[in-house]
Amino acid sequence: MRTREFYVAMFAAAALTCATSASAQSPYGIGRPATAAEVAGWNIDIDRDGHNLPPGSGSVSHGHEVFDQQCAACHGTKGEGGVGDRLVGGQGTLATKTPVRTVGSYWPYAPTLFDYIRRAMPQNAPQSLSNEDVYAVSAYILNLNGLLAADATLDAKTLSAIKMPNRNMFVSDPRPDVKNPACMSGC
Amino acid sequence: MTEPTDIDHDLAAPSRRRFLREGGALVGGAVVAGGLAGREALAARAETDNLPPNVPEWMKAPGDPMGSQLYGTPSPFEKGVVKNIPKNLPQYISASGRTPLQDLDGIITPNGLFYERHHGGVPTIDPAQHRLMLHGLVDKPLIFGMDDIRRFPSQSRIYFLECSGNPVYKKPYGKTASDLVGLLSCAEWTGVSLKLVLQEAGLQAGAKWVIAEGADAAALTRSIPIEKCLDDAMLVYSQNGERLRPQQGYPLRLLLPGFEGNMNVKWLRRLRVAAEPTYSREETSKYTDLMPDGTAREFTFYMEAKSIITRPSGGQKLGAPGFHEITGIAWSGHGKIKRVDVSVDDGNSWQEAQLQEPVLTRALTRFRLPWHWDGKSAVIQSRAIDETGYVQPTLAELLSVRGDNHFYHNNAIWPWRIADNGEVTNANA
Numbered sequence: 193m194r195t196r197e198f199y200v201a202m203f204a205a206a207a208l209t210c211a212t213s214a215s216a217q218s219p220y221g222i223g224r225p226a227t228a229a230e231v232a233g234w235n236i237d238i239d240r241d242g243h244n245l246p247p248g249s250g251s252v253s254h255g256h257e258v259f260d261q262q263c264a265a266c267h268g269t270k271g272e273g274g275v276g277d278r279l280v281g282g283q284g285t286l287a288t289k290t291p292v293r294t295v296g297s298y299w300p301y302a303p304t305l306f307d308y309i310r311r312a313m314p315q316n317a318p319q320s321l322s323n324e325d326v327y328a329v330s331a332y333i334l335n336l337n338g339l340l341a342a343d344a345t346l347d348a349k350t351l352s353a354i355k356m357p358n359r360n361m362f363v364s365d366p367r368p369d370v371k372n373p374a375c376m377s378g379c
Numbered sequence: 380m381t382e383p384t385d386i387d388h389d390l391a392a393p394s395r396r397r398f399l400r401e402g403g404a405l406v407g408g409a410v411v412a413g414g415l416a417g418r419e420a421l422a423a424r425a426e427t428d429n430l431p432p433n434v435p436e437w438m439k440a441p442g443d444p445m446g447s448q449l450y451g452t453p454s455p456f457e458k459g460v461v462k463n464i465p466k467n468l469p470q471y472i473s474a475s476g477r478t479p480l481q482d483l484d485g486i487i488t489p490n491g492l493f494y495e496r497h498h499g500g501v502p503t504i505d506p507a508q509h510r511l512m513l514h515g516l517v518d519k520p521l522i523f524g525m526d527d528i529r530r531f532p533s534q535s536r537i538y539f540l541e542c543s544g545n546p547v548y549k550k551p552y553g554k555t556a557s558d559l560v561g562l563l564s565c566a567e568w569t570g571v572s573l574k575l576v577l578q579e580a581g582l583q584a585g586a587k588w589v590i591a592e593g594a595d596a597a598a599l600t601r602s603i604p605i606e607k608c609l610d611d612a613m614l615v616y617s618q619n620g621e622r623l624r625p626q627q628g629y630p631l632r633l634l635l636p637g638f639e640g641n642m643n644v645k646w647l648r649r650l651r652v653a654a655e656p657t658y659s660r661e662e663t664s665k666y667t668d669l670m671p672d673g674t675a676r677e678f679t680f681y682m683e684a685k686s687i688i689t690r691p692s693g694g695q696k697l698g699a700p701g702f703h704e705i706t707g708i709a710w711s712g713h714g715k716i717k718r719v720d721v722s723v724d725d726g727n728s729w730q731e732a733q734l735q736e737p738v739l740t741r742a743l744t745r746f747r748l749p750w751h752w753d754g755k756s757a758v759i760q761s762r763a764i765d766e767t768g769y770v771q772p773t774l775a776e777l778l779s780v781r782g783d784n785h786f787y788h789n790n791a792i793w794p795w796r797i798a799d800n801g802e803v804t805n806a807n808a
Contacts, residue, residue: 218519218521218579218580218581219575219578219579220530220531220575220579222523222527222530222531222579223513223521223522223523223527223579223580224521224522225519225520225521225522226512226513226514226520226521226522230512230522231512231514231520234512234648234649235514235649235651236598237590237592237600237651237657237659238657239653239655239656239657239658240655240657240658274469275469275470286669286673286675286784287671287672287673289784291669291673291784293664293669295664298664298675299660299663299664300658300663301658301663304658304659304660304663304664307600307657307659307660308659308660311597311598311600312498312499312596312597312598312599312660315470315472315473315499315596318499318596318597318598319598361673361674361675362663362667362674362675362676362677363670363674363675363676363677364676364677364678365676365677365678365679365680365681366676367679367681367683367788368683368769369780369781370772370776370777370779370780370781371770371772371776372762372770372771372772372773372776372792373770374720374729374762374764374770375729376720376728376729376730377727377728377729378727378728379722379726379727379728379729
């Protein structure tokens with residue numbers, strides 16, 4: 193924070209002379225405060241631990257109905273894929289010649305499913321599903337992958353508690369990992 | 380005055396005359412269309428009519444009047460130089476289009492030919508109704524309009540931008556330089572240092588990541604390490620001197636020099652400062668690289684050093700033995716290009732190419748090598764070395780470490796085969 197304090201000091205005079213609605217801590221006094229309601233309306237981020245998941249819940253059976261109406265046309269009636277990504281199966285294939293990356297085989301965190309469906313799906317009408325429907329569709333996709341019982345209901349707590357099979361298979365970037373000796377002649 | 384009397388000219392003349400007659404009174408599409416038709420017909424005439432010792436047709440009448448085009452477009456003779464859009468994709472909402480690298484010179488990509496990658500189509504955003512929200516681990520959450528953003532001190536920088544999947548590792552490989560690495564472009568970007576905007580809100584202790592979100596139908600979200608945000612990251616509103624094109628994030632995008640393309644979030648509407656990444660779909664199930672043992676690399680941000688010969692390159696044909704300049708582009712997400720080596724003997728020996736100044740950090744660098752083609756079959760290729768000393772690897776070297784289930788971050792050397800008839804093809808295909 194040393195840098196910022198230096199910066200604040202540097203621009204304190206300028207901020208005072210051209211201050212509008214901003215407080216003295218903002219070097220340029222540009223922008224206006226965001227209210228809690230504005231932030232709450234826009235912040236739809238759900239992290240891997242499920243923080244910020246909304247109230248509500250949805251069952252696998254309701255998710256089946258929503259999926260058939262909203263998702264199956266692109267992802268297949270059983271999540272086998274089509275115009276949209278395959279969502280189901282592939283567990284045990286990631287180290288083979290033909291890996292099948294799906295929610296069940298590849299996705300490391302279950303809350304990401306809620307985050308992505310809510311923000312981006314269905315592709316023709318994103319952010320149109322209710323939170324209950326998003327919980328339900330998430331539940332159905334997890335059920336199709338054998339990760340949730342057919343009579344289960346998902347909410348913030350239960351979705352966050354699901355451990356995905358591929359959770360521990362991600363590693364950080366080790367590059368540079370490939371070396372070219374840069375031979376110039378007689379290579 | 381020698382008036383050509385061939386059939387092509389007879390066909391061309393009426394539209395040419397109509398164009399001249401109407402051109403003085405009208406501007407816009409109708410006139411341009413008439414003019415194009417006339418010019419195309421002229422082009423179809425016998426080649427010799429406009430060559431020495433004859434006086435060319437375009438010197439015998441006034442050209443297009445001022446105002447024929449209110450926003451200039453290339454010559455109709457360059458109409459083949461367009462974005463390279465894959466055919467027969469299952470859908471075009473989440474898709475990419477490539478820059479025709481082999482048809483361009485220098486290091487700056489024209490805005491109309493800049494590569495595109497969208498995850499939810501291209502939104503049409505009214506800048507008066509666009510807002511950037513900055514919240515999370517900040518002293519003061521803020522909202523900025525576009526006029527606010529443009530009040531900050533501005534800067535202009537030239538940087539390349541490259542999609543991480545450029546190209547993939549598995550066959551079939553593309554035919555042209557554009558097919559292979561056309562998800563790459565370079566522009567002069569104008570905007571504000573992200574650091575200044577973050578300082579305006581005041582970073583709190585524990586601020587380690589900034590989560591960026593786009594205002595498109597994918598609400599595309601990526602997590603950016605705070606170090607990058609306080610280094611050379613920019614909020615950009617102009618590209619090559621004009622406001623961003625819609626395909627490039629109008630009215631506001633994030634620009635993270637040297638980082639994989641999708642992290643440079645377009646149509647930027649929200650920055651949330653956080654202690655942890657958000658682990659969005661785009662940084663877990665996508666843009667991660669599968670290794671042969673089934674593990675996957677995540678948060679592989681930098682695009683490593685890379686180069687490609689754009690002339691001669693796949694799909695082109697050398698006319699005759701003799702002098703041919705070899706030229707191409709090199710770039711590195713880790714800084715400046717230090718050297719480019721070129722081999723014209725299938726990798727048996729290499730020689731240093733000339734680099735066109737200025738050589739800029741995280742920008743395309745143009746290289747050239749004078750070459751006399753002896754008319755025999757040959758394999759030519761280029762190898763970039765950046766200021767960290769990193770050397771661009773061969774495809775075999777990459778595959779031996781990463782396997783071919785790896786999807787992104789392929790920076791392999793790409794050789795071109797020149798047949799004895801001059802035809803250039805992908806030597807790895």
